[in-house]
Amino acid sequence: MHNFLGGVVVIKGVSILGSTGSIGCQALDVVSRYPERFFVTALAAGKNWRLLSEQAARFRPELVSVAAEKDARLLEDSLPEGYKPEIHWGEEGLMAVAACAGAGVVLTAVTGTAGLLPTVAAIKAGKDIALANKETLVAAGEPVTKLAFDKGVNILPVDSEHSAIWQCLSGRIPVSLARRATGQSGGDAGGLTGICSREVGNIILTASGGPFRREPEDLSGVTVEMALAHPNWQMGKKITIDSATLMNKGLEVIEAHWLFGVEYSRIRVLVHPQSIIHSMVEFVDGSVLAQLGLPDMRLPIQYALGYPERLSNDLPRINWFDLRALTFQAPDYSRFPLLRLAFQAGEAGGTMPAALNAANEVAVEAFLNRKINFSSIYGIVSRVVENHRLISGPDLEEILAADLESRREARKYAGLT
Numbered sequence: 001m002h003n004f005l006g007g008v009v010v011i012k013g014v015s016i017l018g019s020t021g022s023i024g025c026q027a028l029d030v031v032s033r034y035p036e037r038f039f040v041t042a043l044a045a046g047k048n049w050r051l052l053s054e055q056a057a058r059f060r061p062e063l064v065s066v067a068a069e070k071d072a073r074l075l076e077d078s079l080p081e082g083y084k085p086e087i088h089w090g091e092e093g094l095m096a097v098a099a100c101a102g103a104g105v106v107l108t109a110v111t112g113t114a115g116l117l118p119t120v121a122a123i124k125a126g127k128d129i130a131l132a133n134k135e136t137l138v139a140a141g142e143p144v145t146k147l148a149f150d151k152g153v154n155i156l157p158v159d160s161e162h163s164a165i166w167q168c169l170s171g172r173i174p175v176s177l178a179r180r181a182t183g184q185s186g187g188d189a190g191g192l193t194g195i196c197s198r199e200v201g202n203i204i205l206t207a208s209g210g211p212f213r214r215e216p217e218d219l220s221g222v223t224v225e226m227a228l229a230h231p232n233w234q235m236g237k238k239i240t241i242d243s244a245t246l247m248n249k250g251l252e253v254i255e256a257h258w259l260f261g262v263e264y265s266r267i268r269v270l271v272h273p274q275s276i277i278h279s280m281v282e283f284v285d286g287s288v289l290a291q292l293g294l295p296d297m298r299l300p301i302q303y304a305l306g307y308p309e310r311l312s313n314d315l316p317r318i319n320w321f322d323l324r325a326l327t328f329q330a331p332d333y334s335r336f337p338l339l340r341l342a343f344q345a346g347e348a349g350g351t352m353p354a355a356l357n358a359a360n361e362v363a364v365e366a367f368l369n370r371k372i373n374f375s376s377i378y379g380i381v382s383r384v385v386e387n388h389r390l391i392s393g394p395d396l397e398e399i400l401a402a403d404l405e406s407r408r409e410a411r412k413y414a415g416l417t
């Protein structure tokens with residue numbers, strides 16, 4: 001089979017970390033639409049061994065993993081006759097899925113810093129990364145992009161905003177993203193950093209504004225159910241709460257900094273409640289390129305998995321006459337102070353974003369478990385960040401230590417210890 005450029009199409013093995021989650025399930029939907037392009041090499045889940053069992057029976061990966069050993073046994077017993085994949089569990093299992101030999105690309109779609117070491121393992125194994133797990137770049141942007149550069153591995157954005165930016169830029173620079181990202185610390189003069197400093201004026205990240213964009217004025221009393229009611233996207237619980245606090249956008253600012261090598265002063269956040277424009281790039285001549293689409297993560301997932309090709313599909317299209325308006329407003333930093341804190345943590349650099357991210361993970365979980373109120377998420381994260389002793393140019397070990405220490409602190413402030 002040949003692609004539209006006349007090149008031979010090579011069928012690509014896809015491994016998924018977090019196959020039972022929102023991104024993982026949508027990725028399997030994408031894979032199922034292109035049997036001549038993709039096959040599934042390995043799948044990792046957390047607790048949901050039943051859904052993993054169904055996925056494995058359908059896609060027949062050579063390796064599967066769940067979080068707990070007892071669930072691995074249940075999974076093994078539930079698989080169809082004659083199908084015997086390697087079965088792993090725990091952290092070792094995530095690493096095994098990440099490094100599974102047959103994969104060409106690893107989609108990282110677990111939630112939180114749990115995705116960091118498996119992503120590192122995948123990069124070390126020379127796999128391209130389709131990156132949904134933004135927390136990896138927030139906590140460890142510098143060592144991870146450097147490792148990807150050293151290994152010649154692409155980090156392909158899946159997050160909708162970053163996919164949009166990538167699509168706006170890729171007409172200019174269709175080579176390795178990882179090489180461009182690390183061009184920042186010297187080396188690749190033709191990289192995105194070079195392009196950015198010459199041609200990109202600002203990156204404009206759009207934000208839906210979440211469920212509390214307009215009201216209530218005082219957010220301290222909002223319930224878990226209210227915060228989980230995202231206006232435009234069906235996502236996992238952690239990222240949905242992050243969208244409600246606007247921390248998701250803060251994490252995405254740091255993610256954009258590392259993916260595209262752009263200084264924080266050139267990253268803008270613009271509230272766009274319809275989530276039709278997924279982000280924009282403003283060039284130095286004032287020209288603005290935007291990527292538009294219905295809010296459907298299968299498109300950015302497909303774009304990353306299909307790279308370097310854009311594949312056709314039959315997903316729903318925008319009906320222009322249904323769009324009543326595309327509107328924009330500035331983010332309200334006083335009601336959503338985590339967004340400013342994330343900019344500040346990103347600017348501070350070193351281990352600060354890891355501390356911010358770890359504290360946020362603990363605080364969001366505490367909110368979801370109804371241990372703290374919505375506004376306390378900011379209270380806890382800001383205290384951890386204020387007290388954090390920043391280490392500059394950290395290696396992975398120092399980042400993991402900062403992550404652990406910040407979790408401990410955050411648990412204390414949340415009254416969990």
Ligand SMILES: NC(=O)C1=CN([C@@H]2O[C@H](COP(=O)(O)OP(=O)(O)OC[C@H]3O[C@@H](n4cnc5c(N)ncnc54)[C@H](OP(=O)(O)O)[C@@H]3O)[C@@H](O)[C@H]2O)C=CC1
Nearest residue numbers: 018020021022023045046047048109110132133134235236
């Ligand atoms: N959902 C979305 O639309 C978007 C998500 N993202 C990012 O993608 C990532 C995933 O988000 P989302 O899919 O919404 O999250 P979900 O909560 O829906 O899914 C998380 C997945 O990770 C698995 N998992 C969690 N912890 C572990 C662990 N310790 N070991 C193994 N597996 C684990 C879960 O397994 P199980 O369910 O079996 O326990 C599940 O498969 C996040 O980083 C998020 O920020 C980015 C942009 C959009």
Ligand SMILES: CC(=O)[C@@H](O)[C@H](O)COP(=O)(O)O
Nearest residue numbers: 159160207208209210243248
């Ligand atoms: C789909 C996706 O990429 C999410 O990160 C989404 O952007 C969340 O919406 P917010 O703009 O409300 O954070």
Ligand SMILES: [Mn+2]
Nearest residue numbers: 159160161252
């Ligand atoms: Mn996003």
